[in-house]
Amino acid sequence: MSQKKAPYELPIGPIHPALKEPINFTFQMNGEVVEKVDFAPGRAHRGIEWMGMRRNPVQILHLCDRICGICGVHHALVFAQAVEQIADIEVPDRAYYVRTIIAEFERIQSHILWAGVAAHELGFDTLFYLAWQIREESVDVIEYITGNRVNYGIMMLGGTRRDITADMFPRLEQALQYYEGLLEKMVNLFLNDKTIAMRCKDTGILTKRRALELATVGPTSRASGLAMDVRIDSPYAAYGDLDFDIVLPDVYNSEGNGDVYDRIIVRIFEIKQSIDIIRQCMKQMPEGPVLAEEKYAKLLMNLKKASGEAFARVEAPRGEDMHYVRMNGKQEAPEMWKVKASTYSNQMAWVEILQGEQIADIPIIVASIDPCMSCTDRVAVVGQDGNAGIMTKEHLHRLSVEKTRRLQS
Amino acid sequence: MRATMTPQELADRFVRKFGSRVSNVQVKERCEGVKKLPQKTVWMTVSREDLNDAVAELISIDYPHLGVIAASDNGDMIDLLYHLQVFFGGKHEEICVVFTVQVPKSDPHVPTISGLIPGAVYSEREKQDMIGVTVDGIPDSRRIFLPNDFPEEVYPWRKDEKGIPPSMVKELWKVDRPTDRPFPPVAEPEPVEKKEPEPAQQAPSGGAAE
Numbered sequence: 001m002s003q004k005k006a007p008y009e010l011p012i013g014p015i016h017p018a019l020k021e022p023i024n025f026t027f028q029m030n031g032e033v034v035e036k037v038d039f040a041p042g043r044a045h046r047g048i049e050w051m052g053m054r055r056n057p058v059q060i061l062h063l064c065d066r067i068c069g070i071c072g073v074h075h076a077l078v079f080a081q082a083v084e085q086i087a088d089i090e091v092p093d094r095a096y097y098v099r100t101i102i103a104e105f106e107r108i109q110s111h112i113l114w115a116g117v118a119a120h121e122l123g124f125d126t127l128f129y130l131a132w133q134i135r136e137e138s139v140d141v142i143e144y145i146t147g148n149r150v151n152y153g154i155m156m157l158g159g160t161r162r163d164i165t166a167d168m169f170p171r172l173e174q175a176l177q178y179y180e181g182l183l184e185k186m187v188n189l190f191l192n193d194k195t196i197a198m199r200c201k202d203t204g205i206l207t208k209r210r211a212l213e214l215a216t217v218g219p220t221s222r223a224s225g226l227a228m229d230v231r232i233d234s235p236y237a238a239y240g241d242l243d244f245d246i247v248l249p250d251v252y253n254s255e256g257n258g259d260v261y262d263r264i265i266v267r268i269f270e271i272k273q274s275i276d277i278i279r280q281c282m283k284q285m286p287e288g289p290v291l292a293e294e295k296y297a298k299l300l301m302n303l304k305k306a307s308g309e310a311f312a313r314v315e316a317p318r319g320e321d322m323h324y325v326r327m328n329g330k331q332e333a334p335e336m337w338k339v340k341a342s343t344y345s346n347q348m349a350w351v352e353i354l355q356g357e358q359i360a361d362i363p364i365i366v367a368s369i370d371p372c373m374s375c376t377d378r379v380a381v382v383g384q385d386g387n388a389g390i391m392t393k394e395h396l397h398r399l400s401v402e403k404t405r406r407l408q409s
Numbered sequence: 410m411r412a413t414m415t416p417q418e419l420a421d422r423f424v425r426k427f428g429s430r431v432s433n434v435q436v437k438e439r440c441e442g443v444k445k446l447p448q449k450t451v452w453m454t455v456s457r458e459d460l461n462d463a464v465a466e467l468i469s470i471d472y473p474h475l476g477v478i479a480a481s482d483n484g485d486m487i488d489l490l491y492h493l494q495v496f497f498g499g500k501h502e503e504i505c506v507v508f509t510v511q512v513p514k515s516d517p518h519v520p521t522i523s524g525l526i527p528g529a530v531y532s533e534r535e536k537q538d539m540i541g542v543t544v545d546g547i548p549d550s551r552r553i554f555l556p557n558d559f560p561e562e563v564y565p566w567r568k569d570e571k572g573i574p575p576s577m578v579k580e581l582w583k584v585d586r587p588t589d590r591p592f593p594p595v596a597e598p599e600p601v602e603k604k605e606p607e608p609a610q611q612a613p614s615g616g617a618a619e
Binding site: 042045047091212213217227234240241246324336345 | 439441442444445446448449474477490494496497498503505507527529530531532551552556566573
């Protein structure tokens with residue numbers, strides 16, 4: 001075998017069929033240290049925007065649910081908001097609250113799912129099992145409300161398709177209490193653990209200035225101390241009526257230098273915040289209908305006549321989600337539909353936070369922005385002679401686990 | 410309190426600074442929830458020559474967050490919409506600013522804003538891929554979402570002859586069952602003749618019994 005000379009290239013990716021956005025990384029390595037990072041997304045570009053521009057808004061709404069399996073309801077919500085602006089649809093007040101409750105339950109399940117993935121990447125599989133076990137409760141509640149575990153199909157232009165009635169509150173409250181009881185345990189397991197602190201503190205640092213310049217969003221930017229949360233900045237749905245603040249790493253006495261540890265803090269405490277938000281919603285929910293126009297034919301007729309352009313933004317679990325819609329009043333399908341998912345904004349940060357880190361830290365740093373995919377499924381190490389030695393995801397994962405064990409001993 | 414001006418003041422500042430070079434200035438509000446707190450938006454059209462100056466002017470007010478650059482095929486022109494937000498972080502104070510830049514299809518060029526906002530490269534690369542607007546001065550002009558073997562001069566968001574041709578579209582609903590396959594897919598098994606079960610052979614003696 002030929003001698004490998006530094007720097008050598010380490011490609012990671014590109015594809016895993018189960019993921020939304022498989023991605024191809026190329027690392028320039030010097031020994032164990034990442035010198036330069038490059039990535040190429042779009043390995044599973046499905047042309048959803050193109051498909052949407054050939055469908056009517058109600059069809060697109062259900063296409064939106066399928067953009068992402070984890071934060072799909074946020075895509076449906078933001079698309080509905082954009083179209084409601086164009087067509088001047090007045091949404092009933094109660095629908096805003098139903099939308100908020102379902103969005104927050106989705107945030108809880110997404111953050112816990114992420115926490116499990118993070119634990120797995122660090123080699124704490126017990127914690128991974130625990131996280132995914134407790135995630136079931138939120139998915140069960142979502143199923144209780146909407147009938148589905150994923151692709152909820154609850155949003156509709158001008159409101160929601162189902163109501164959350166008062167007799168459903170005890171079941172919701174039961175779930176909230178379940179999470180409240182577990183919160184202390186989760187804080188303890190994730191944030192007071194010596195090994196997690198050793199692996200995550202000062203790893204993958206994104207400074208506040210760079211977070212702003214690279215246009216990052218959501219927990220990734222908040223972990224860097226950048227106060228930014230669409231729910232508070234530009235209140236949509238019922239968020240304007242509720243009392244809550246932006247979660248920054250200082251909630252857990254961290255100075256917020258934007259490392260992986262801070263990203264864990266922000267997500268764990270956002271679960272707590274979501275519980276609080278859902279409680280407030282249940283308390284303040286106004287009476288009334290949840291859908292502005294129940295006859296779909298009439299709704300579609302009005303939408304066909306609507307013309308104009310609008311954009312809407314929501315805070316999805318991973319950060320700002322934005323849709324831009326333009327309709328011309330001549331055809332059913334919108335003239336233009338642009339989807340900007342949260343990971344779209346956060347990916348630029350990878351180049352910044354992976355530089356100077358070790359191979360074994362790549363999985364946790366890549367996962368730390370909560371991308372809509374996990375790209376480390378197959379790694380090829382290319383030597384100077386061009387022969388590729390294939391590194392599997394298992395190998396990379398093992399490197400990460402070994403580092404944890406090294407630090408523990 | 411982070412906001413130093415209202416949406417109207419922000420719009421007026423741009424009108425003062427750029428005069429007739431900004432047009433179509435609109436201040437919009439959208440209210441949701443029971444309290445009907447407004448989401449504040451300022452729309453304006455700027456020329457591509459003034460784009461960098463406009464973004465710089467916005468930076469002098471507050472460093473903006475770039476949401477996305479959207480694009481739309483508008484017949485003879487391509488509209489590029491720069492969605493920027495300022496004053497986030499304060500409670501309910503954010504103002505969204507949308508710069509619309511129109512570039513003619515005969516000369517689809519736009520200057521990069523990545524000198525001012527480095528994070529814009531990602532969205533600018535996408536615009537080169539999807540709608541065929543060349544971003545002058547972009548630090549990284551490779552394709553981003555489309556594969557490398559995607560045909561040149563075909564742009565998925567275009568609505569003219571440079572859009573996706575019908576030959577590239579696979580109509581899944583037209584795909585019927587293949588006709589060259591055996592039906593049913595697995596041939597019926599030949600009936601097996603029933604045989605009389607052979608009389609069980611005498612168990613061989615031996616083993617532990619002996």
